[in-house]
Amino acid sequence: MNEKIAMLLTLASQFLSQPVPHEMPTVDYVPQKVLQQKLCPQKNCKIEAVHESGTILLSNTTLEKDEVIHDSILLHELVHYVQHKSGKILNTCAGQREMEDQAYALQEWYLNDNGVYLGGPIRFGATELICSESSN
Ligand SMILES: [Zn+2]
Numbered sequence: 001m002n003e004k005i006a007m008l009l010t011l012a013s014q015f016l017s018q019p020v021p022h023e024m025p026t027v028d029y030v031p032q033k034v035l036q037q038k039l040c041p042q043k044n045c046k047i048e049a050v051h052e053s054g055t056i057l058l059s060n061t062t063l064e065k066d067e068v069i070h071d072s073i074l075l076h077e078l079v080h081y082v083q084h085k086s087g088k089i090l091n092t093c094a095g096q097r098e099m100e101d102q103a104y105a106l107q108e109w110y111l112n113d114n115g116v117y118l119g120g121p122i123r124f125g126a127t128e129l130i131c132s133e134s135s136n
Contacts (some may be wrong), residue, residue, distance in 0.1 A: 032061050
Protein backbone atom coordinates (compact mmCIF):
# COMPACT_ATOMS: atom_id res chain seq x y z
CA MET A 1 0.00 0.00 0.00
CA ASN A 2 2.76 2.45 0.91
CA GLU A 3 4.46 1.89 -2.43
CA LYS A 4 1.23 2.61 -4.21
CA ILE A 5 0.72 5.80 -2.17
CA ALA A 6 4.29 6.85 -2.97
CA MET A 7 3.74 6.22 -6.68
CA LEU A 8 0.45 8.13 -6.77
CA LEU A 9 1.92 10.93 -4.64
CA THR A 10 4.73 11.35 -7.18
CA LEU A 11 2.16 11.48 -9.96
CA ALA A 12 0.13 14.14 -8.13
CA SER A 13 3.25 16.22 -7.42
CA GLN A 14 4.42 16.10 -11.04
CA PHE A 15 0.95 17.06 -12.23
CA LEU A 16 0.97 20.13 -9.97
CA SER A 17 4.64 20.93 -10.74
CA GLN A 18 5.43 20.69 -7.03
CA PRO A 19 8.23 18.86 -5.23
CA VAL A 20 7.20 15.44 -3.91
CA PRO A 21 6.52 15.90 -0.17
CA HIS A 22 9.03 14.08 2.04
CA GLU A 23 6.33 13.24 4.48
CA MET A 24 3.69 10.71 3.53
CA PRO A 25 0.07 11.42 4.35
CA THR A 26 -1.81 9.25 6.80
CA VAL A 27 -4.37 7.16 4.93
CA ASP A 28 -7.18 5.59 6.95
CA TYR A 29 -10.31 3.69 6.04
CA VAL A 30 -13.46 4.59 7.92
CA PRO A 31 -17.16 3.76 7.65
CA GLN A 32 -18.90 6.00 5.13
CA LYS A 33 -21.10 7.32 7.95
CA VAL A 34 -18.06 8.99 9.52
CA LEU A 35 -17.44 10.96 6.33
CA GLN A 36 -21.12 11.87 6.02
CA GLN A 37 -21.09 13.20 9.60
CA LYS A 38 -18.05 15.33 8.79
CA LEU A 39 -19.10 16.82 5.47
CA CYS A 40 -22.83 16.59 5.13
CA PRO A 41 -24.59 15.66 8.35
CA GLN A 42 -27.89 17.02 7.01
CA LYS A 43 -27.85 15.04 3.80
CA ASN A 44 -27.37 11.40 3.10
CA CYS A 45 -24.56 12.16 0.67
CA LYS A 46 -22.26 9.48 -0.65
CA ILE A 47 -18.86 10.81 0.30
CA GLU A 48 -16.02 8.51 -0.71
CA ALA A 49 -13.03 10.36 0.66
CA VAL A 50 -11.76 13.52 2.29
CA HIS A 51 -8.40 15.19 2.90
CA GLU A 52 -7.87 17.14 6.09
CA SER A 53 -4.52 18.69 6.99
CA GLY A 54 -2.34 15.77 5.95
CA THR A 55 -4.77 12.97 6.70
CA ILE A 56 -6.74 11.21 4.00
CA LEU A 57 -9.86 9.37 5.03
CA LEU A 58 -11.28 6.89 2.56
CA SER A 59 -14.64 5.26 2.95
CA ASN A 60 -14.67 1.50 3.48
CA THR A 61 -16.90 1.36 0.42
CA THR A 62 -13.95 2.32 -1.80
CA LEU A 63 -12.39 -1.04 -0.98
CA GLU A 64 -15.30 -2.79 -2.68
CA LYS A 65 -14.72 -0.88 -5.88
CA ASP A 66 -12.58 -1.73 -8.87
CA GLU A 67 -8.93 -1.20 -7.95
CA VAL A 68 -8.44 1.47 -10.62
CA ILE A 69 -11.45 3.41 -9.31
CA HIS A 70 -10.19 3.09 -5.73
CA ASP A 71 -6.72 4.29 -6.74
CA SER A 72 -8.19 7.22 -8.68
CA ILE A 73 -10.08 8.36 -5.58
CA LEU A 74 -6.91 8.09 -3.53
CA LEU A 75 -5.04 10.01 -6.24
CA HIS A 76 -7.68 12.77 -6.13
CA GLU A 77 -7.13 13.18 -2.38
CA LEU A 78 -3.34 13.09 -2.85
CA VAL A 79 -3.68 16.09 -5.17
CA HIS A 80 -5.31 17.90 -2.23
CA TYR A 81 -2.49 16.68 0.01
CA VAL A 82 0.14 18.16 -2.33
CA GLN A 83 -1.90 21.38 -2.57
CA HIS A 84 -1.95 21.46 1.23
CA LYS A 85 1.83 20.84 1.44
CA SER A 86 2.54 23.55 -1.10
CA GLY A 87 0.52 26.00 0.96
CA LYS A 88 -2.19 26.23 -1.64
CA ILE A 89 -5.33 26.03 0.39
CA LEU A 90 -7.77 28.51 -1.06
CA ASN A 91 -10.66 29.39 1.11
CA THR A 92 -12.84 31.19 -1.37
CA CYS A 93 -15.41 29.30 -3.38
CA ALA A 94 -13.53 30.05 -6.60
CA GLY A 95 -10.30 28.85 -5.02
CA GLN A 96 -11.86 25.64 -3.78
CA ARG A 97 -13.33 25.04 -7.19
CA GLU A 98 -9.88 25.48 -8.71
CA MET A 99 -8.45 22.94 -6.27
CA GLU A 100 -11.22 20.51 -7.10
CA ASP A 101 -10.77 21.05 -10.83
CA GLN A 102 -7.11 20.05 -10.56
CA ALA A 103 -7.94 16.97 -8.51
CA TYR A 104 -10.70 15.86 -10.86
CA ALA A 105 -8.56 16.53 -13.93
CA LEU A 106 -5.79 14.21 -12.76
CA GLN A 107 -8.28 11.62 -11.50
CA GLU A 108 -10.00 11.57 -14.86
CA TRP A 109 -6.69 11.30 -16.71
CA TYR A 110 -5.70 8.38 -14.47
CA LEU A 111 -8.97 6.57 -15.09
CA ASN A 112 -8.73 7.07 -18.83
CA ASP A 113 -5.06 6.04 -18.84
CA ASN A 114 -6.14 2.79 -17.19
CA GLY A 115 -8.93 2.20 -19.65
CA VAL A 116 -11.84 3.37 -17.50
CA TYR A 117 -14.28 5.75 -19.14
CA LEU A 118 -17.16 6.85 -16.96
CA GLY A 119 -18.86 8.72 -19.78
CA GLY A 120 -18.68 12.46 -19.29
CA PRO A 121 -16.82 14.53 -16.76
CA ILE A 122 -16.57 12.99 -13.33
CA ARG A 123 -17.87 14.87 -10.35
CA PHE A 124 -18.41 12.98 -7.16
CA GLY A 125 -19.80 16.06 -5.55
CA ALA A 126 -17.68 17.52 -2.74
CA THR A 127 -17.51 21.13 -3.95
CA GLU A 128 -21.22 21.49 -4.07
CA LEU A 129 -21.37 20.64 -0.40
CA ILE A 130 -18.77 23.21 0.57
CA CYS A 131 -19.89 26.03 -1.68
CA SER A 132 -23.29 26.60 -3.11
CA GLU A 133 -23.40 28.41 -6.44
CA SER A 134 -25.04 31.45 -4.87
CA SER A 135 -22.29 32.09 -2.34
CA ASN A 136 -19.61 33.12 -4.79
ZN1 LIG B 1 -11.64 16.98 -4.00
